[in-house]
Amino acid sequence: MINLLNYETFFLLYADGELSPAEQESVLEFVKQHPLLEEEFNLICRLKFNPGKDLVKMDKSILKKEMAEDPEMLYVFEPDLSITCPNKSALYKKERGAIVYRFRMFAAAAAILFSAGIVWLVMGEKQQDASLAQQDISVQQEKQLSSNPEGAVVSAVDAQEKNIQHVIGIQQVGHKHNAVSAIAAGVFAPTTVATLEGTASQLSVVQKENIGLQTIDNVVHDQNPIDASNASIVDVSAKPSTKRNLSEAALVAAAERMAITAAPMASEPNAALLINAALKEEKKSAFRSILRTINRRLLNEQELPEDQKFIQVANFYIPVNK
Amino acid sequence: MTEREYNDCVDAHADGVFRFILKNLQHEEDARDIVQTAFEKMWKNRASVVQQTSKSYLFTVAYHQMIDHIRKNKRVQLVDTFDEGSRVGREVSPDLKQELEKALQRLTPLQKSLVLLKDYEGYSYEEIGEITALNASQVKVYLHRARLQLKEYVGKLENII
Numbered sequence: 157m158i159n160l161l162n163y164e165t166f167f168l169l170y171a172d173g174e175l176s177p178a179e180q181e182s183v184l185e186f187v188k189q190h191p192l193l194e195e196e197f198n199l200i201c202r203l204k205f206n207p208g209k210d211l212v213k214m215d216k217s218i219l220k221k222e223m224a225e226d227p228e229m230l231y232v233f234e235p236d237l238s239i240t241c242p243n244k245s246a247l248y249k250k251e252r253g254a255i256v257y258r259f260r261m262f263a264a265a266a267a268i269l270f271s272a273g274i275v276w277l278v279m280g281e282k283q284q285d286a287s288l289a290q291q292d293i294s295v296q297q298e299k300q301l302s303s304n305p306e307g308a309v310v311s312a313v314d315a316q317e318k319n320i321q322h323v324i325g326i327q328q329v330g331h332k333h334n335a336v337s338a339i340a341a342g343v344f345a346p347t348t349v350a351t352l353e354g355t356a357s358q359l360s361v362v363q364k365e366n367i368g369l370q371t372i373d374n375v376v377h378d379q380n381p382i383d384a385s386n387a388s389i390v391d392v393s394a395k396p397s398t399k400r401n402l403s404e405a406a407l408v409a410a411a412e413r414m415a416i417t418a419a420p421m422a423s424e425p426n427a428a429l430l431i432n433a434a435l436k437e438e439k440k441s442a443f444r445s446i447l448r449t450i451n452r453r454l455l456n457e458q459e460l461p462e463d464q465k466f467i468q469v470a471n472f473y474i475p476v477n478k
Numbered sequence: 479m480t481e482r483e484y485n486d487c488v489d490a491h492a493d494g495v496f497r498f499i500l501k502n503l504q505h506e507e508d509a510r511d512i513v514q515t516a517f518e519k520m521w522k523n524r525a526s527v528v529q530q531t532s533k534s535y536l537f538t539v540a541y542h543q544m545i546d547h548i549r550k551n552k553r554v555q556l557v558d559t560f561d562e563g564s565r566v567g568r569e570v571s572p573d574l575k576q577e578l579e580k581a582l583q584r585l586t587p588l589q590k591s592l593v594l595l596k597d598y599e600g601y602s603y604e605e606i607g608e609i610t611a612l613n614a615s616q617v618k619v620y621l622h623r624a625r626l627q628l629k630e631y632v633g634k635l636e637n638i639i
Contacts, residue, residue, distance in 0.1 A: 168622045172596060174603065196629075203578065203628045205597040207497060214496040214510060219488045219517045221481055 158186045163193060167200045279442050290432050479524040479532070487532040488517060494533075494599060495540050501594050502544055502587060512547060516540040537599070538609045541591055548587055574632065581631040589624035596621060 158166045163186060169175050170183050187197050466473035479487075495516060500509040516539040520527055527535055582590055591610060595601045603614040603621075610617070 164626075165622065168625055171625065172621065173600075174618075199629055199633060200625065202574065203625055203632065205501075205578065205582070205594065207598045212497050212500060213493050214513060216488050216492050219492055219514060220485050221521065 158182055160190075163190075164196075167197050170197075171200050171204060282442060286436065290436050479520075479527050479529055483529045483532075484521060484524055487520070487529060487536070491533050491536050492517070495536050498537065498591075498594055498598060499540055499544055501582070501598075502590055503547070504583065508547060512540055512543045515543055534605060534609060537595070541609055544591075545587060577632055578628065581628045584631065585624050585627065589620055589627075592617060592621045593624050593628075 166175070166179075166183050166186075170180060175183065183197075187194050465476045467476055468474075492513065496509055496513045499512045500506060503509050503512075516536050519539050520532065520535055582593065585593065588610065592606060595606045595609065601609070603617045606612070606617045606621075607614050612620070
């Protein structure tokens with residue numbers, strides 16, 4: 157803000173052109189308010205040198221440089237795009253891809269080995285569990301048989317023991333053939349008792365539901381135990397459509413062999429052991445069971461011949477040789 | 479800076495630089511030499527100088543060349559103050575411009591350069607400070623002192639007239 161103490165500075169700034177328009181207006185207003193300072197203000201503004209009248213020129217020719225030809229403009233080359241590098245593909249680097257490819261191979265091989273190892277361990281554990289269970293059963297049976305040689309083998313482990321009891325009982329009665337069927341049924345799957353009046357759809361559904369080679373844990377405890385004594389020869393022709401399981405036939409034959417070679421149950425305290433051994437042999441390989449399952453499913457579509465007779469045990473039809 | 483740009487700078491700034499140096503030295507040959515030296519120096523450093531800043535570059539080089547020349551030759555008699563005795567008996571000219579020119583020659587080279595850079599070329603305090611290696615406040619103070627001296631000289635002269 158201009159006042160009587162700093163007006164001279166503002167006058168010089170005004171002469172130098174360093175004031176804003178608003179400040180210049182305030183200086184002019186101040187001069188109007190103080191007429192005595194107007195002469196000093198005008199003198200300061202006149203103390204400026206104007207180069208217009210003092211225009212002096214210099215000979216510039218001695219200062220200029222000769223415009224030599226631009227070397228960049230004299231020689232201009234343009235690329236010939238028709239020229240290409242031959243065999244460019246040979247220049248590509250493949251090292252990185254090979255490394256990635258090898259890594260993938262190794263990773264895949266490692267994954268396969270790891271999976272196989274897991275499967276082997278799991279299978280080994282199952283076998284060990286089965287063997288331990290069999291050993292427990294055998295020990296218990298030995299104890300019980302020693303105390304009750306005629307008694308049936310009762311085990312609290314699973315429902316399969318019940319089937320074994322029935323098998324033993326059947327053999328005692330003398331119905332070897334039925335006992336074979338019962339063994340087969342007990343080996344493969346305990347199921348509900350099928351009726352003769354079952355329709356084809358029910359039969360197929362039941363067969364699908366009861367895969368005979370599943371583990372013992374699939375046994376339904378609340379189901380009725382197999383009563384082989386009530387087994388009857390069923391005429392296939394009476395059924396509208398059936399499905400045959402060839403693997404069942406083979407296993408039935410094996411069970412039959414076991415029954416033949418086995419001593420009479422009533423007097424043989426090791427019958428349960430033999431049965432256990434048979435079970436163990438049949439369930440030796442989980443892999444075989446998987447194959448059987450697959451085989452059964454694939455062969456379920458096959459129709460049974462009309463002239464073939466079968467023994468119906470639960471939901472399974474065991475062929476009978478004429 | 480290309481050769482073409484350099485020649486353009488010669489056309490645009492040679493007269494202004496020459497005028498500035500001539501007003502300071504009051505000697506045409508010396509002023510021409512200083513201007514030529516300034517342009518030669520810019521040509522040598524054309525790779526680092528851009529056309530937009532060539533004017534300030536030329537004035538800066540020329541000013542320092544001028545100061546060096548003055549110190550070397552001591553041709554200009556420097557008078558810092560104006561006393562009554564120096565003006566008594568002097569021929570009085572009604573032409574204010576001539577008096578200003580005479581008053582200008584009584585200033586120091588720095589004050590004279592500041593006045594000419596401000597009035598001839600219209601540089602700001604900051605730009606003048608870059609050329610003369612001073613800050614804006616110093617330029618303002620020195621320039622105001624120079625103008626007050628001019629005012630005092632011309633004012634007393636007018637009173638005498």
